[in-house]
Amino acid sequence: MNEFFLMERVKELRKQLYNKQLRQAEIDKIVTEIAPFKNILVPNDGAEPLLIVDKNGESLNIEAPRWMCHLLGLKHKAVHLLLYSRNDVMDLVFILQVRSFTKFEYPGHLDISVGGHVVGRESSHRTVLKEMEEELGIPLGLLLNSNFHHINSYMVEDIKPEMNLYNYEQRELYIAEIDSKSISAINFKDNEVVGLYLCTLNSVKDLLDHSTLPLTHALKESLPKCLNFLANEHPNYILV
Numbered sequence: 001m002n003e004f005f006l007m008e009r010v011k012e013l014r015k016q017l018y019n020k021q022l023r024q025a026e027i028d029k030i031v032t033e034i035a036p037f038k039n040i041l042v043p044n045d046g047a048e049p050l051l052i053v054d055k056n057g058e059s060l061n062i063e064a065p066r067w068m069c070h071l072l073g074l075k076h077k078a079v080h081l082l083l084y085s086r087n088d089v090m091d092l093v094f095i096l097q098v099r100s101f102t103k104f105e106y107p108g109h110l111d112i113s114v115g116g117h118v119v120g121r122e123s124s125h126r127t128v129l130k131e132m133e134e135e136l137g138i139p140l141g142l143l144l145n146s147n148f149h150h151i152n153s154y155m156v157e158d159i160k161p162e163m164n165l166y167n168y169e170q171r172e173l174y175i176a177e178i179d180s181k182s183i184s185a186i187n188f189k190d191n192e193v194v195g196l197y198l199c200t201l202n203s204v205k206d207l208l209d210h211s212t213l214p215l216t217h218a219l220k221e222s223l224p225k226c227l228n229f230l231a232n233e234h235p236n237y238i239l240v
Contacts, residue, residue, distance in 0.1 A: 010072070079114075083095040096198075098110060138178070
């Protein structure tokens with residue numbers, strides 16, 4: 001199949017599958033058809049199986065490879081966790097990550113503290129624990145009260161036709177506090193993160209509204225929701 005007809009076929013599949021009630025056999029058939037051309041279409045995307053959801057974020061009990069979800073716009077789940085700390089010098093401090101420059105999506109951009117796709121039938125809670133360990137080397141015990149809180153769920157689209165990226169995610173948003181002394185324990189284990197960016201309360205809104213630093217779509221969407229949550233929970237700390 002030449003490249004022109006390949007792209008036309010992909011466009012056709014996107015239209016066919018959009019908000020359709022899918023079956024696993026149908027997904028498997030499309031994977032068999034398109035997989036030989038993956039290195040042409042999305043050479044750097046992953047192949048881990050993602051659970052497909054409907055427009056309300058409810059599971060359809062079928063799975064598709066990550067690259068296919070992004071290529072064809074199949075809705076799936078992801079988790080975001082914002083870490084923050086408090087100290088006597090800087091008050092609230094938000095811990096953002098700097099993504100690896102080799103990442104397929106948003107290389108070298110500032111991103112939410114921890115993020116990742118929900119793989120297979122794994123729970124969102126388990127995914128947060130796994131991604132904390134993999135990206136920042138943080139066990140649950142380093143979080144305040146050894147706990148994190150689910151604060152929001154929302155569906156989002158992030159489309160970049162030039163990259164064949166049609167990303168529709170049901171994002172499960174979490175927040176957690178980490179003791180300032182524990183920040184030094186953060187280490188980058190899987191090479192997906194190359195640095196940290198500590199953002200004070202006074203500068204966090206400027207980061208969203210006026211920063212020239214490259215920010216991921218995920219950070220722009222999730223960080224304001226986290227700030228609104230903290231404003232309601234701790235009005236003495238946050239004014240938005």
